[in-house]
Amino acid sequence: MRRLPLRSLRGQLTAGLVVLLALACLAVGVTTSLALRGFLMGRLDQQLSASGGRFAASLEHETEPDADNSADTRGQAEATFGARLLDGTVTQAAVVDDATDRPLQLTPEDRHTLAGIPVGGGGYSIRLSALGKYYRVTAVRGDDQDTLITGLPLHPVEETVHRLEAVEAVLFGAALMATGIAGAVWVRISLRPLQKVTARAAEVARLPLASGEIAMPGPLSDTDPRTEVGQVATALNHMLGHVEDALTRRQASEERLRHFAADASHELRTPVANIRGHAELALRHHSPVPAEVRHALERIDSESVRMTRLVDDLLLLARLDAGRPIEHEPVDLTLLILNATDDARAAGPGHHWLLDLPEEPVTVTGDAHRLQQAIGNLLANARTHTPTGTDVTITLTKERTTVLVDVSDNGPGIPEELQPEVFGRFVRADHARSRSTGSTGLGLAIVHAVIAAHGGTATVTSRPGHTTFRLVLPG
Template identity: 45%
Template sequence: MSSAPPAEVTAPPASATRWWSPRTWSLRARLVVTQVALLAVVCASIGVATEFALQRFLMNQLDDQLVEAGRRSAAIFELPPPPPGFPPPPGVRGHHRVPFDPEEGPGPGFLNAPGQAARMVGAVVAPDRPVDAGVITTAGDRAELSEAAVAQLAAVPATRIPETVDLDGLGRYRLIGLHPRHGGTQTIVTGLPTAVVDDTLLWVLGMFCVLAVIALIAATTAGTMIIRRQLAPLSRVSVAARKVADLELDRGEVQLPTRIVSVDPVSAHTEVGQLGTSLNRMLDRIASALSARHASETRVRQFVADASHELRTPLAAIRGYTELAQRKRDDLPPDVAHAMNRVESETTRMTQLVEDMLLLARLDAGRPLERDSVDLSRLVVDAVSDAHVAGADHDWSLDLPEDPVLIEGDEARLHQVLANLLANARTHTPPGTSVTVSLKTDTDAVVLTVTDDGPGIPATLVPDVFERFARGDSSRSRREGSTGLGLAIVAAVVKAHGGTIAVRSVAGSTEFTVRLPRPGSQGTHRMDQSGT
């Protein structure tokens, strides 16, 4: 007996299996990616906050230095010019004299004062006078500024508040404008470069990125190992469930392990432990239900076998008496003769039903079949010839290879397979239907195909077509003498030979395909060992 094929998981479309779709990722991958993403967000947040705080701190330091340099520059600007004969002799310093030449080089004189930082810019902005501006080079000399840079320095107000300006040809600077301490209309502009701050921030950012990458790699590696270890029990549960799903639970006796998932008592309260415990309980219940079902099926099949065997004797007696009565039908009243004729026809039909049920019971019990060399080509020719006689209103055709096709099996049962398939095509198709029987050899199997161009099998009946007592048209099947066991016997005999049978039916085309193992193949070896 064959049942409906197990439901298979439909492969998702290609668009749904793209690697960037999180729905297609495993739970382990999702956890690792989520962990790394959260760590990356935390690292980025810490980096941004660190950079912002460090930038504020360094800028405040630079502003303090700038204010101090500005005040020093304003104080030096108000010093009187050096006396004649500057510089003084060594070791001689005036009380208010500074040992530097304010007239040396371009720019205001306070740029030559000791203690001024390299790359510092200075300018004196006075109404109706050219801007006196310059910059201290890295070598300690004074250099001129471009006209654009001078204009930018002249635009700095004397608000004593530092501001950032991108000076032409020099880069980013913090500038401050001050008035002389003792009054005056001039504006003393002093500026320090922000390069040190920018370089420090860039170095810290680079170091932080390197450390973040190392941390992410370490977190990914460690997270993968930890998550894999933590999800190992869940993987065992999945493997166990897959093994149970692969078992043929729809027929025969099924042996399920009592404890298919090992659950540590210490972790039984966890989610994975509860899942494993629930799966074990479910499998225990399934095993009990399957055992009860198998026992019930065994009793039913044994009853059918016993009943079929016991019914053969009374049916043979009834048939004998009806044949005896039929010999003297001329002496019987017409109604009695008609009744005896009906008794004989129904006895014949019931005898065929009992024989079919007895055959199925024997196949269910694993009775060994005869194993001889069978010329399948000759069986096909004989079966089609018989079908042509029984269904002359159908168009029968053959498609056979030139060489005989030999297999090992039970010739009588294989002939019954052919006869039942052809009878099924004849019974369930209208007159004029073309039925083609083809036979070909594959690498390890013999393929027998019975195809007709009839109306087809209803889609709702296709999954149950090999079930016992399955009928597409009950009235017609009964009129033609069908018992509803023909295709069930076909499936059982094919399975007993180690083969398979499949059906494909649409409107205008129905095809039954039987695959039987060739001599020496794995399927034949299984049949030789088990007899089923």
Template identity: 45%
Template sequence: MTAVGRALARLRGRSLRARMVLVHSLTLTAVCTAMAVATVLVQRYYLIRDLDQRVTDAAEHSQGGREHAPAGAKLGFLNERGQHTGTLAALMDGQKIATAEVVTDDGPRSLTAAQCAALDGIPADGTLRTRTVPGLGSYRLTAVSEDGTTMLAGLPVDGVQRMIDSLVAIEAGIAGVGLVLAGSVSAVAVRRQLRPLRRVAATAVEVSHAPLDRGEVSGLTRVPAPDTDAGTEVGQVGVALNRLIDHVEWSLSERQRAEEHMRRFLADASHELRTPLASIAGYAELMLTGVDSRKIEPELAWRRVSDQSARMTGLVEDLLLLARLEEGRPLEAAEVNLATLVGDAVWDARAAGADHHWQLVLRLDAPATVTGDPSRLHQVVANLLANARVHTPAGTRITVTVETADGHCAIRVRDDGPGVPADLLPTVFGRFTRGDASRSRAPGAAGGAGLGLAIAAAITQAHGGRVEVDSAPGRTEFTVTLPLADAVAAHISLMPS
């Protein structure tokens, strides 16, 4: 465990490839070591068991040889052919060695007193024991007794140990060669497997060097398609990185678009506010310098200052209304009959634009009742009618239709005027968008700030509806669609009046 801990500690600070190769090598080393140890232990068990069996057979053979041996040759059976070199036999007197011999290459040889002393004390119970005999090495021994005669037999263990040592050396050599080959193959395989990850890392580095703090952010580098296979871990990383880059690019584009919109809005608002402020300042100066000299009538100057103040106040109130609608502040929620509301708005518009032909059409399959703020909904209709009246010449027919179908109520304001140019349609509901250049303004009509349609769209969206426009020369139609009271959701994001 200590060696494994040191190896794992060395993994810190290395590259991923080195870590993977080292982990593979450690795993393979552990497996090979476990297999080698298991093989050696099993082999040693079987060899010792075989040696024990041969020792037992030798003891039994010594008893039989003693019975058939000539007088005075108690261990004469050792001279028989087939005896293994190193076979040891002894005749015991109690637990003392009376006589003992060992088979050598030159035949049986008697043991010395010291060697015999090492064999003393072995009981004749047939149990296998291991003793070290001076000059002969380790022996596996057993003693058996029959007819009052005890015989001891033994075989050397050194042969078994040499075989086990040879097995360990062979397995170590094979394991070493295998580890070298496996490490090499693992290194090549890991390098190939990590190539896509290196490409993913290169993509991330390239994106990190992109100037994201300025200019238009687009065309950021993506992970190549071959490295975005969701079936692999590296491919999943590539897919996640591409999604992150897409999100970053989109977010930065949206932020840039919002900043550009804000700059344009501030510029337009400043311009619109500067005009009445300049008029107020001019008339105030004229009043200071011209009243005494009777160059200007005070009533006229005050009336112009009041008109410009009212214009500036209306512009500021419209901007505040748009800001509140964008914040989603809750509005008054009441049941509103759109047929009655539109009828009143058309009547007011007819009084203001008597030189236009007005027509109201009701197509109601169900009561045109919606949930919302009556004053704000009236403002939506009034703005659309004012837009149609102001931007069309005298004699234009303006048809207002209220119809219900499929749980919604639609208010359509259609005129047969010159229409909205195609290049203006995408931004017709934007702030400070004016179509005076394309749609004829009624003579003497005051110029608006270009917020009427923007306010109408914002109020409609706050009521859960939508406003659309369809325009061509000779026909322009604005459509406001709102959910009926029975189909509206419990929560409506409106703002207080």
């Protein structure tokens, strides 16, 4: 059996059971001991009063001249004590030893104790130093106005009581142990349905409820409303039902939103392409147009280019969100990086583009076009968000099960408050400037979505003078 932690409900119930039983055993033990002692004392007192001071009466006073020192020990139990007192002074004391009487040398305290025993007042327990034991004694008035004290040793009573206590201790100990074991098993069995409830709650807690379609586990079956566990299970079932409802509705609304974003971007493509086409057509017109009109047409053209990109980015994100499957083909990442760097070099000749590639070509499985786009976005960022003359290093590393792509630059870095959300949508450091430079804040969101679709991760570390974007792809 597994160890029972005392803090658990199981441990506490079992411990409570054992403690209660131990208290009951203690009460029974104390009561029976007291009752037995009382009973045995009563019997001892009866014996003493039946003897009626016969032994003590047969003792001769030390002062009597014809004392032959032999008392009447017939019918007296072994270790019976007898003493005669005259005017409060002990004159003779003896104990039955081997069926004869043996005179006793009493100590002054013994004499004092004996003198203090009230006459005819039932049994008293005293200790006599001369005998070294506790005695039960009674005192009666003798025929010649003396006091006759008879005593019987108490130790047989004590022994009997102790024997009972020992038997009880063994019995109660065994009962407690048996109750502990049986109680632990019983509590465990009774609480088993609770474990199911706990396991189900833990199972639900582990589910990624924040997003996506969630398959909720079925309801619990132990729902007897007469038991507390059944009530908890019913409440949990209700709660899971509500959570499932809410999740289904959330999933449906997310789906609708995704479809809307995908449809909207798709629908926008044609009119944007038309605007661009018409602007280009008008610009190519031979007849002279006023400079302002030409400028306006050029603005329409450049803005429609930007809008085309924006719409394409939105459409791509909507498709990746919808979990559209990507291509699964071998991609030569080395070649892809070489091409992307060539493009970046052409677009940003003022930057220093450095490559650190392994000897052997590195391939991954995935969508070449999307990966090119992701790496292109990182290089575009390293170019557009850093001043001319910045060093940009692209490092490709093949590890045992993964492939790492690091794009580092020694530019100004990403503001610290922006770093946690830099892969979010429309996240930019400088909105005002971004608008003029044509950046939308979707570049890194696309990087993140593309790498996630490949089963990898995208992370960033940045401080002034050192920014590194790392892509980890399954290799």
